[in-house]
């Protein structure tokens with residue numbers, strides 16, 4: 017704005033404004049011509065309903081005429097973009113309303129500073145200026161009072177400070193004394209007079225004749241038309257000669273802290289409702305965190321098992337579950353055939369059976385493994401006391417037995433080393449050749465010391481009565497050629513059996529099986545998380561829509577003091593983000609708790625990873641932004657005049 021320019025500041029010509037409600041159209045302004053120059057102090061008077069506020073809203077760029085021309089500082093207002101309108105509201109106009117329209121729950125300083133926030137003025141500078149203004153307006157000792165702690169006159173002075181915050185070259189006061197007692201009203205009128213003396217252009221709407229007298233010029237409106245004007249100004253020029261670009265300011269960087277504060281206020285205002293609607297986000301995030309942690313734990317378990325048992329083995333087992341097969345059989349002859357294959361270092365046949373063991377008066381049931389002398393090397397499991405049975409025992413099917421430590425301890429509680437003693441296995445006397453090294457429980461929690469080992473032939477002839485094998489374990493010399501060897505094993509057995517009545521398993525296959533389970537679990541996780549986040553997103557949208565409805569007046573105030581549509585959109589998006597982020601944080605905590613619970617109660621392996629937690633939070637926050645967008649856009653598109661009229 018150029019002071020002292022030869023064009024009038026405000027020039028309305030033939031301004032009309034009609035409101036259409038359904039099929040009814042009301043003409044409120046019916047062709048207003050009005051020119052106001054810089055530094056004028058004008059009172060607009062007229063009966064209630066004559067269109068004064070409508071005129072003010074048009075002048076202050078809160079509303080647009082239906083037809084006619086409004087030139088501000090020589091430029092056609094209808095051509096201003098939304099951002100330019102917001103900038104002018106923020107930096108040039110200062111609104112003072114009859115009902116003050118301060119933000120509730122925010123102190124005097126913060127209320128006065130609002131236009132400066134949207135102008136991107138640093139907090140320190142803002143505070144200095146608001147303090148100085150409020151001090152000048154006699155509110156030095158009320159800086160940290162919220163509107164409900166201030167009288168009407170004090171609130172109106174805060175709103176005047178707000179109007180002056182960014183300069184307030186044009187003060188638009190719509191019945192500023194209407195709600196005040198006469199003393200406070202007189203004080204406000206004195207203030208407006210002083211501002212006019214200082215060079216502010218003051219436009220005052222009032223139906224109080226005495227108040228109007230304070231103004232230097234009185235314009236009367238009746239039925240949407242100017243019917244009298246005490247100081248008609250006829251300007252020489254109505255248009256600017258050279259188009260002057262408005263000074264561009266950096267877009268008002270909306271303070272993050274303010275958005276955070278109002279988001280927390282929205283959260284805290286109705287904590288139960290908030291908690292309920294955020295449940296979906298909480299569950300979704302928790303599902304992502306917990307399932308990823310369990311999945312990672314399982315993966316590491318498998319890797320650890322692979323590292324512990326090595327990867328240099330192949331297991332062949334009969335397929336007894338396939339109803340189209342006669343029931344698979346694996347024999348010692350099969351094992352011997354496999355032993356001749358290249359790359360096969362050792363072959364360990366085996367067969368499990370349950371036996372009753374008795375020593376003295378103690379009897380117990382145990383799992384007996386019939387196997388070969390290759391057992392200690394194949395399974396890396398030697399004896400602690402005594403020794404393993406010999407190849408001669410094996411060939412002869414001798415009644416010899418190696419005890420697990422737990423079995424030895426129960427059958428021979430008084431002896432450390434029971435080698436050389438006899439036990440009855442299914443009532444047959446067996447010589448104890450040794451006791452296995454203790455191994456403790458396996459990864460599934462079963463006790464591995466609770467078993468006994470006997471020669472395969474002994475198991476077949478004396479305990480089972482069949483030479484069928486439970487499985488054949490092959491140790492390969494070169495792991496790199498494992499697949500090749502596996503293929504050879506398959507071909508050999510298929511040739512011998514004339515069908516595929518067996519399974520071949522190895523660590524790679526086991527890892528693949530776990531990976532498959534995991535991907536199924538990941539699918540389930542994605543579904544749970546997706547559905548929960550969808551429900552949560554709808555919850556966020558619901559909260560934010562209620563928020564926008566409940567805070568319509570606040571939004572109107574923000575737009576009136578110069579917030580752009582982008583500022584409002586950003587604020588509500590940030591609030592949705594904070595809401596969803598809050599739900600996400602609770603969800604992460606819940607997910608961690610579920611993970612810890614799964615680890616302690618169910619004994620699952622759980623590994624928390626920062627990336628998984630970040631991923632879950634990002635998912636929650638993206639949901640917030642996605643579903644908060646519609647309510648935020650609704651807020652940003654509110655009509656400020658209607659929003660301000662909302663109770």
Ligand code: ADP
Nearest residue numbers: 035042044062063064065066067068069070071
């Ligand atoms: P004043 O401020 O002089 O009392 P207003 O400008 O507020 O008058 O309103 C003038 C007329 O326009 C009133 O009859 C009012 O009902 C009507 N009016 C104002 N705003 C709207 C609107 N948004 N929709 C419909 N009618 C409106």
Ligand code: MG
Nearest residue numbers: 068069070190
């Ligand atoms: Mg009015």
